[in-house]
Amino acid sequence: MTRKTSASLLLGAAVLLLAACDPQAQQGSIVLTQVPVGAPAPQDMTVLDARYPPGSRVVLLSPPFGAQAVRVLSEGLEAAGDPCVSWDGRWVYFAGKDKDRQGWQIYRVAAGGGSPERLTDAPGGAMDPAVAAHEELVYSSPVPKAGRLWASPEPPSLYGMLPGKAPRRLTFGPDAAVNPTVLRDGRILYVGAAASDSRRAQPHLCLYTVNNDGTEVTAYAGQDDGVDTVRRPRELGDGRIGFLASRGHEPGASEWAEGVRSAAPFATRANLLPFPGQGCRSVEPTPEGELLVCADVAGMVGRSMTANAALFRVAPGAAELGAPVFDDPSWNSIEATGIARRDEAAGHTTTVMPAASQGTILCLNANDSCEPATDGTGSPAAQLRITAIVGPGQLRVLGTVPVASDGSVLVRLPAGVPLGLDTLDGAGRVLRHQPPVFWLLPGENRACVGCHERRSHSPRNVRPLAVQTDPESIGLAGKSYSR
């Protein structure tokens, strides 16, 4: 061995040593949730306990993804799951349950491994982490009891928390807001319930977006189509949004992958994979344009009907799922995402004015609707009635405001409560009804084309009459004053 060779070996050893100390993950690594096969669910469990029973863990898989390449990232936690990766690929966020604290919170750990750091201390727990621009953590809280996700008396809402800052509540709907993911345009895409007058245990679930300051809540997809349950939406990077669909409300073997095209999300809902995908547990994009799919291997060639879930890599246009890239029969591999640097999502300059207590809504034409009026006469709207959910089960009529002759309405409304709108004819009869489903943030200026307007539609370029005068102001107690 020459001196030169020895020096090279020493240098290589030093590099390897340094690499071992580096918390960054190896290129091509994958972070994965593993749930022990056959693990019993705890008593009085939450939705996360059911999804991630004790022993569930978040692990790092390094190429070439052998069983020995697994490194536990949720070390020291009773259970963990639902990982997501920071934009720079250096950190992994996940939901974890501390043995001592008996609750689910959001943790962060270096992607290459280390001690998890608890980020949240949310009353009732936190779940479903996602990362927005500027490393803002987005999560859902509280964590409801199992089976009560959509009927919880305290439905989970989305929160945003910038590093070092207190969390801010982002959603104020009457139903749960869960499974957030952050789109490249900066919006938070999440799962919510379609607008309904009654709180059903099995509502129709669909996708909504909201800005990362809680403004501009908007229907995204699935409001008018598909099966009742969707979960884990993800932007796939090929112009599609993928998500899991099922007929039940709890994750499991009956889920399959669906998707919509972001170019026309209300018209393109379809199966995501060109082959049977029953038992799909998660779908995530890779930087290479492939999909990481966690799916059950039950019934596959050589596997029993009660086998575990494994990890697959699916190339664009693949005709079949193929062989798993990682499969440990002792574990269900249920959530996988690649660890890589990605372009950070766009930010959003907030329009919220914390000192304000109201927002303003402009309806351009209350008669512009894709649904016929209930009276069927075609009468134009004369008034707009505003309703709000002011407490659990407490629906209150806040007041009415006149509709201008062109159908436009401009009104200031209380912020931070679910608001509903009814158009009334001259005799006070309801023409169209929208139960409380949207909200305003303080200082938010919001506008809509019409009532039950067509999806993804722009307004006509006309000056609404309603903006020629100052808006009326309606408070929580009802119509307060008119200027």
Next chain:
Amino acid sequence: MKNRLSPPFAIVIGLASALSHAQGMNAPAPAPGAGPLPIPVVSRFENFGEKDGIPSHKVHCVLKASDGRIWIGTPNGLCVRQDNGTFRRYGTEDGLSHLTVLSIAEDPATGDLWIATLQGLTRLSGGRFTAFTQTNSGLPNNVVYGVAVAEGTVWAATAAGTGAYDLRTRAWKPYDQTNTVMNEPWCYAVAPGKGVIYLGVWAGGVVEHDPHTGTFKAYRDPDGEFHIALATDSGPIVDVTSWVAYDQGILWQGSYFGLARYNTGSATWRTWVQDKTPLLSNFVNTVFAHGRLGWVSTDRGVSVTDGDNWVNYLVDKEGRGVVRIYRPGKPPETRMMTTALPDGFIMAVWADDHEAWFATSNGLSHGVFTVSSDSSALTSNP
């Protein structure tokens, strides 16, 4: 001397008229041996009114555009005659600056129409209306009586001067009593001449303007009298100008007190008044110049003349059409027509060698010429 008919001539006219009535003549063929009449003669009138889609009984002006379409101005909008013979109306809702259309001119270079209204000037180009008013443009005044287009400039005669709109620079030049020889700003009409523009000034005769040199020349009534023509054939009939028209070196001045003609080649004037000449009425609304002919719209019918020969169209008390033909040195001919103008009050005429259109206070009329009329003589007759 104002052009007046001698008493014997008037007697001849009377006799001829009586004779024609007695003979029941209704064909406007020239008398044997009389030679071709240098004026086309209308053989029949085709009348159009509110039943045809014209939105008013009154028609102020008429224009046959270079594409063959007939445009008329009414107190209730602008109309165009469609292929099926009915009229399509355009109003303020279409962009017309005012419903009352007084005059229409076509830009020969672009085919655009320029429309004079009681509240502004409107351009109709490629189906789109654009309004020019005294508040949004350099138009001197919103009351636009007459409009003409020549050499890339739109000339608008208004109640407060004439405005010249340079189509290339988009600059307006107003002309009124402060910067021209006009004695007052009220302009009724404008007529492009050969290198010059003639402005009909309400009480200021006719002003000739050379845009290239910026010079002005006023033609005023030499006797300065409204009601009597003391100095004939030596200038405008009176200073009160209701209209001016120009073609082929001939300038016509219409007035409510008679008619005048200026031969720009010989720099000579001729004047006519009713009773003393074949001119139907002193009350001349407009004159349309075509070749050497002037089509004179009066409150009693239409007179067509080359200065020597006259063809008058009027409506008798029974509503029948009458044509009277006057030739120098010959007795006048009066013939009954099988058709008639819808009204004797004629607002304006448009005519060429083949047809004539009459804007009247009771609709629009199309004059179909006699096939045998010798139109080639129109331009050769001195």
Next chain:
Amino acid sequence: MNLKRSLFAVTTAALAFSVVVLGGGYGLRAHQRIRSGRPDLGLVSCTHCHQGSLNKMPWAKARPHHDSPGGMVLSPDGKRLFIALDDKDEVAEADVATLAVLRRAKVPGGPFGLALDAQGERLFVACQHVDQVAVLDTSDLAEKARVSVGVRPTDIAFCPTRGGERLVVTNSGSDDISILSPSPLAEVARVAGGREPYAATVVDGGRCVYVANRMAVHDGQLAPPASEVTVLDPASGHIVNRLALDSAHMAEGIAAVPKKGWVLNTMIRVRNLVPITQVKDGWVMASGLAISQADGAVTQVPLDEANASFSDPSGVVASPDGRRAFVASGGSDVVTVVDLDWLNSWLSRASPADRGDAIMDMAFSYHYVLARIPTGCNPKHLALSPDGSRLFVAERLDDSVLVVDTASLKPLGRIVLGDGGRNDPIRQGERVFTRARYTFQGGFDCRSCHADGHVDGLSYDFDGSGVGDNLLDNRSLCGVAGTEPFKWNGRNPTLQFQDGPRFARVLMRTDPIPDPQLDELATFILHLPPTRTIPWDQVGKPLTPAQQRGRDLFFATKRPNGTPIPRSRQCQVCHRPPLYTNRLIASVGTQGRRDPKEGFDTPHLIGVGASAPYLHDGRARTLEEIWTVYQIDDLHGVSSYWTKLQLNDMVEYLRTL
């Protein structure tokens, strides 16, 4: 004793200093109040009035020039591509096979639009900076003739007609269209276009020419604007039709579609009358394509998607078989491929209501957008090879032309014209100016409202403290250097302040432009020269008598009867030359019902003749209306003594600024 003396001296000096300072300050304030006629005026910088020379403005200084590709045209055999390089005063010829630049020819005057005759022997060049059209011999690129046309010609189309060969030239600065005879080269007619005729395409073998007019015609503050497509018969010079693209502006691309009888216009569908509360779903503006059919029917369809925008649609070409169109989106660096067959099928069955609503449905483009091809920076002009196999994309701010295989939609290579000017901060700023990534979903960029830095002639309702109370006229950025503060309320002391976080909040709805890019953007804007409003051959010429009379009025200090005009109401006091603004807030009686304050920033008047509408909310459609309709009690200059002639003179003078 010495101490006392020293104390006395110090005290005396201090007192004297105080007297000088206080007195000077008092005197200065008195001077400012007297000269401005504003007794309420606080102490302001002397530079409000003493503005220095325009020659010292950033835009007046020499700057780097770049090989930015403008118009392009292919030789009839498809072997050579001619490229206009307006910033370099050159025309380049490239070999299509090798992608090499074969030669360059000097063509003074900002060559921008190109056209070839049928044989490919004569290259006609629209020179936008000198208002001329030049003819080059393609054998040696030597200039053979030159003729004057209207102001700022941007495009030229060659067409055989029944009356002989004709050239149609879009004069963007004089709002008219020149019709030329090519042999000998002469202007035979000039007809009025819409606002900013920008591009032309020949239809039906020269039967007619369609002209895209970039800016919308603003017909009243609250009326929807419309951009015009002017249809003319090049043989007669007559206007055949003026098609209206409802609520469209920046309609700067046009292409005839073979075999379908259509004409395509790129356009931005603007919603300026709707208060800006969101960017998504085209609430501010959206990119679209207008289809004009032979019967005059115009249908607008979106190019944007439900959740993504492709801003600044510019160049458009249609394949020879009429089945596809390619559209360059200058703000998003993509070329969109459009399936015209699908649109044809849809049009054949769509009801009038469907056609009218199509542009509102942001998900509609999903049906006919076949692909989005990534390009270099700021794709603008497009050209197709005669057989349709190659698409050429002018990457204007990268100094290159991308060549795309239209079958695979894959890039084949680039014609490299220059180095991209990466070291030029002005160029870098222009990249920021034209980049839509700083707006939510890439909805628009600075250029979307400020083509060439100028105005779009529209008023927008920004989301200020409320909804619907902030209708503001878009102001030109050309010649804006030295005229700070910015914005109609005069609250933005710098362009960085104007275009930074505040804009992000009220308009762009995303993170503010990062500071380095913001500085580059400001640099670019400050180097935008004033808009030229008069013909090139009139530049530097003495004023006409009317313009001189208008100037005398502008600088008048007394009425004709000798009565003094208060200084605060003399035109030249507030609109003080050479910038024609004293950069102060002034109340001219134009406060609207929902305007929070009565005072507004005094705008500069350089290029004012081309920046209609006027006043802070764009209520005055023309300069005349400022004084004929919206003047109250002589608050906006003393105009009550003006005759109509004098008003016209004033307007004529203002149009020279």
